Amino acid sequence: MGYLISDAWAQAGAPATTEQSMLGFLPLVVLFVVFYFFLIRPQMRRQKEHQQLVKGLSKGDEMVTNGGLLGRVTEIGDHFLKLEIAKDVEVWVQRQAVSAVMPKGTIKEL
Known part of the structure; x- marks a missing residue:
């Protein structure tokens, strides 16, 4: 061997x-x-x-989140922003969850 x-x-x-x-x-x-x-x-x-x-977001912008929520920005913080999705219904979302900024008047069309 x-x-x-x-x-x-x-x-x-x-x-x-x-x-x-x-x-x-x-x-x-x-x-x-x-x-x-x-x-x-x-x-x-x-x-x-x-x-x-995300840096260019301002109060009053209409946007869509990654989860599909469509709303208007009412308040902006460092890491979160408040999004009005219906009359008197506001939710906090992370700034990074923004998917797209929609043209003004998109919410009225719906």
């Missing part, structure tokens, strides 16, 4: 050159670049647009 192991070591191929080992990393680098441009970069752009949307 011991002679099989020595035969296996004797048949080992030549070590890979530096150029061959660098070519082995090329698919990983290409995969990372594709991943960055198709996933990471667009997500960073959407996140920046959402932060600007």
Whole structure:
């Protein structure tokens, strides 16, 4: 049995050159670049647009939350804002829950 192991070591191929080992990393680098441009970069752009949307909120804006609530902003705090969803019905929502700001008059149309 011991002679099989020595035969296996004797048949080992030549070590890979530096150029061959660098070519082995090329698919990983290409995969990372594709991943960055198709996933990471667009997500960073959407996140920046959402932060600007949240910063630009003001009293009286009509907006939709991630949960689908449509209402008018009546009060703005640091982390929360008060949203009037019906006459005399107000709820507190997180600022990050804002999905979109609607054009003025959207609530009257409904």
